[in-house]
Structure formats: structure tokens, C-alpha cells
Amino acid sequence: MENEPEYFDxxxxxxxxxxxxxxxxxxYQTYGKLSSAGDNVVILPTFYTGxxxxxxxxxxxxxxxxxxxxxxxxxxxxxxGLSTSPTIASVSDRGVNFPDVTLWDNIACQHxxxxxxxxxxxxxxxxxxxxxxxxxxxxxxxxxxxxxxILPFCASAKTSPHNFVFLEGVKAALIADENYDxxxxxxxxxxxxxxxxxxxxxxxxxxxxxxxxLFRHLGYETVEALLDDWARDHVENWDANNLLAKLKTWQLxxxxxxxLYNGDFEQALASITARAILIPCSTDLYFPPAxxxxxxxxxxxADLRIFYSPWGHCVANPGSVPAFEAHLDAxxxxxxxxx
Numbered sequence: 001m002e003n004e005p006e007y008f009d010x011x012x013x014x015x016x017x018x019x020x021x022x023x024x025x026x027x028y029q030t031y032g033k034l035s036s037a038g039d040n041v042v043i044l045p046t047f048y049t050g051x052x053x054x055x056x057x058x059x060x061x062x063x064x065x066x067x068x069x070x071x072x073x074x075x076x077x078x079x080x081g082l083s084t085s086p087t088i089a090s091v092s093d094r095g096v097n098f099p100d101v102t103l104w105d106n107i108a109c110q111h112x113x114x115x116x117x118x119x120x121x122x123x124x125x126x127x128x129x130x131x132x133x134x135x136x137x138x139x140x141x142x143x144x145x146x147x148x149x150i151l152p153f154c155a156s157a158k159t160s161p162h163n164f165v166f167l168e169g170v171k172a173a174l175i176a177d178e179n180y181d182x183x184x185x186x187x188x189x190x191x192x193x194x195x196x197x198x199x200x201x202x203x204x205x206x207x208x209x210x211x212x213x214l215f216r217h218l219g220y221e222t223v224e225a226l227l228d229d230w231a232r233d234h235v236e237n238w239d240a241n242n243l244l245a246k247l248k249t250w251q252l253x254x255x256x257x258x259x260l261y262n263g264d265f266e267q268a269l270a271s272i273t274a275r276a277i278l279i280p281c282s283t284d285l286y287f288p289p290a291x292x293x294x295x296x297x298x299x300x301x302a303d304l305r306i307f308y309s310p311w312g313h314c315v316a317n318p319g320s321v322p323a324f325e326a327h328l329d330a331x332x333x334x335x336x337x338x339x
Contacts (some may be wrong), residue, residue, distance in 0.1 A: 005029050005082055008113045016258060019099035022090040026113050027082035028052060028075045031059070032067035034120070043126040044074045044301045045110070045135035048246055052076055052175075057318020058127070064329035064336070065127075073118065075110050077131065079245035086241035098245050100327060102339075103138040104258045106249070110135075111143060121295035125335055127151040129316040130286070131246070134159075134253045140272040141255040142268065149335040150272070153279035153328060154316050156291040158254040163286055166203055167247050173199045174240055190235050196243065198227050206283035206312035214310060218320070232269055269298035276302035277331045281315045281324075293300025305331055 005027040013021045029052040034041065042065055044055045052074035059065035059072055060190045064170040076083040078101045086098040093099060110328075114120040123146055126136040133155020140147045156163075177192025179185055209215070210223065220226040234243075255261070256268035276299055289306050296302045307327050315324045 008117050016102045016104045024084040031072040034071040040070045041123050042070045042072045045128050045132040046077045047130040047132040064332035075270045087239045102252045107138045107142050121145045125149045140274040141268045147274045149275045156287045170199045194231035197230040201230040201286045205315045208310035266298045272299050279305050282308040282314045286313045
């Protein structure tokens with residue numbers, strides 16, 4: 001599949017905070033063709049440390065999401081290094097000067113892409129893993145008349161206090177590197193990035209995953225090998241300020257923190273008229289099922305489908321757990337066949 005993204009120029013974007021993101025643009029990729037009725041649109045936002053290329057693991061020929069039948073729009077979140085991010089922003093917004101960007105801001109700009117550039121008026125489904133799933137909730141609350149169905153998996157509509165604290169922990173590991181220099185580093189803070197990766201992987205899988213040695217199914221003979229690989233990945237592939245920009249977006253995630261709902265979380269959930277299936281993993285340490293149980297109680301058309309697995313948050317990583325992939329596809333088919 002084609003990996004090189006297209007770009008949509010947004011100009012200067014006034015953010016929810018009142019700050020301005022200068023000369024902003026979204027990186028995205030489309031797969032398939034828009035039907036004549038415009039009723040086959042599927043939106044896949046990106047997750048933390050994800051890009052449109054990683055999203056390709058959630059669809060394909062013969063899958064529930066199939067470019068032969070659906071028009072799939074995969075949109076890169078601000079801060080991921082492809083859409084406007086600290087590394088590629090205008091000079092005034094570069095590096096540590098990058099303003100706080102919320103999911104409200106991301107979805108407002110994605111809405112512009114769909115309506116102004118792609119001519120889309122209806123969305124059959126918004127689906128996604130982790131922060132991408134949080135964007136699915138945001139889409140349905142922010143533009144309820146446009147979204148027909150959502151499927152957030154291993155995600156929540158609001159970052160919980162415990163999730164916030166976890167994120168502060170990985171942040172602290174990164175910025176403790178003296179080379180981070182309060183975000184004004186001239187060369188990558190390698191020790192901080194490695195520490196970020198090592199702390200992160202401790203939360204990405206469950207206690208049972210480690211106890212049962214399931215890391216061997218991923219090709220790691222020892223826990224140390226898994227730790228080293230995650231450290232290496234963050235050193236080699238991620239910029240510190242980009243990671244922290246997306247982390248702040250994650251911490252600020254709350255579908256009610258905006259002028260539409262003024263902090264009334266239950267009202268925001270009740271406004272989601274889209275049909276919804278929420279899929280938590282039973283052992284997810286970021287987004288436990290309890291978060292989704294609260295949400296589904298206030299959403300008028302939502303079902304909870306817990307997937308029981310020791311794989312924790314990374315149960316949804318494309319290709320890792322075939323049984324989860326089958327569960328996800330079954331839920332997608334259910335939502336799209338009811339359209």
C-alpha cells in the first residue's frame with residue numbers, strides 16, 4: 001500500500017486554548033474510492049507513536065475494513081512528526097514553543113479536511129486504537145450529526161486521573177536527561193528517550209503477560225531484550241518534543257472540555273447518538289474496562305464488548321493477537337452492516 005501521505009494546508013489555526021498554531025497542515029492518506037452516495041467513509045485517526053502507515057494493519061482485502069468497499073481516510077494527529085509537530089512547525093512554534101493542542105483542535109481540523117478538501121458529508125464509522133479511539137469519541141461528540149458509528153478500542157472518552165499520572169511518569173523519565181535542556185536540546189536526549197521507552201513498556205502489557213512470558217511470542221527471549229528494543233525504538237524513531245506534544249494532547253483528552261459541553265461529561269456522552277461499540281481489554285493498564293463501563297451507561301446507543309486477554313493495551317497492536325483482530329472485525333462488520 002502507498003505510504004507517502006498527502007497534505008492539507010490549514011493556515012493559521014486558532015486553538016481551543018486561544019493560542020494559534022501557525023501555518024498548520026494535516027498529513028493523511030486515503031484508500032479506496034468514495035461511493036456515489038458518499039456512504040462508505042471510514043475515518044482512522046492515528047494513535048500515540050502511530051502514523052497512517054501503522055493504521056494499515058487494521059484493514060485490507062477480505063477484512064471488515066476493505067478498500068474495495070470502503071473509502072478509508074487515515075489522518076495523522078498533530079505532533080506525530082508528519083502533521084504539524086514541534087520538529088516541523090513554523091519557527092515561532094518549533095520545539096518547546098509548540099502550543100498545547102487538544103483532541104478538539106485535531107478533530108476540528110480533520111473536519112475541515114473532510115468537508116473542504118474531500119467533499120465528505122457523512123461518516124459511516126470512526127474507529128481507532130488508544131488515542132485514535134479517543135478521537136473517535138471526540139468526533140461523535142463534536143459533530144454528532146455527521147457520524148453514524150464509532151468503534152474505539154482500548155481507549156476512553158476522557159483521560160482518567162490514573163492515566164494522567166502514568167503519563168507524568170514517562171514524561172519525568174524523559175526530561176530528567178540533562179541533555180533535554182527544558183526542550184531546547186541541540187542533540188537528542190538519548191538517555192531520556194531510552195528511559196521513556198523502558199518505563200512505557202512496563203505499562204503497555206499486563207502483569208500476567210510478563211508472568212507468563214508472553215513476550216516470547218513477540219520474538220524476545222528475555223524481558224531485558226524487550227526493554228532494550230523499546231528503548232532503542234524511542235531513541236531511533238522519536239523526537240522528544242514530539243512525544244511530549246502528543247502526551248499533553250493525551251492528558252488533555254476530555255470530550256466535555258469545550259464550549260459545547262462546558263465540562264459536563266455526562267451530557268457530552270449523552271450527545272453521542274452514533275451507534276457505538278466500545279472494546280476495552282480486560283487487562284489494559286491505561287484504559288481499564290471500568291472507564292468504558294461508566295461511559296456506556298450514559299451513551300444512548302452503545303454496547304460494551306470486553307476482550308479478555310493478558311496482552312493488556314498492546315492486544316490491539318496489528319498482527320500481535322489474531323483473536324483480537326477477529327473480535328475487532330466482527331464488531332466493525334456489525335456496525336457497518338447496520339448502517
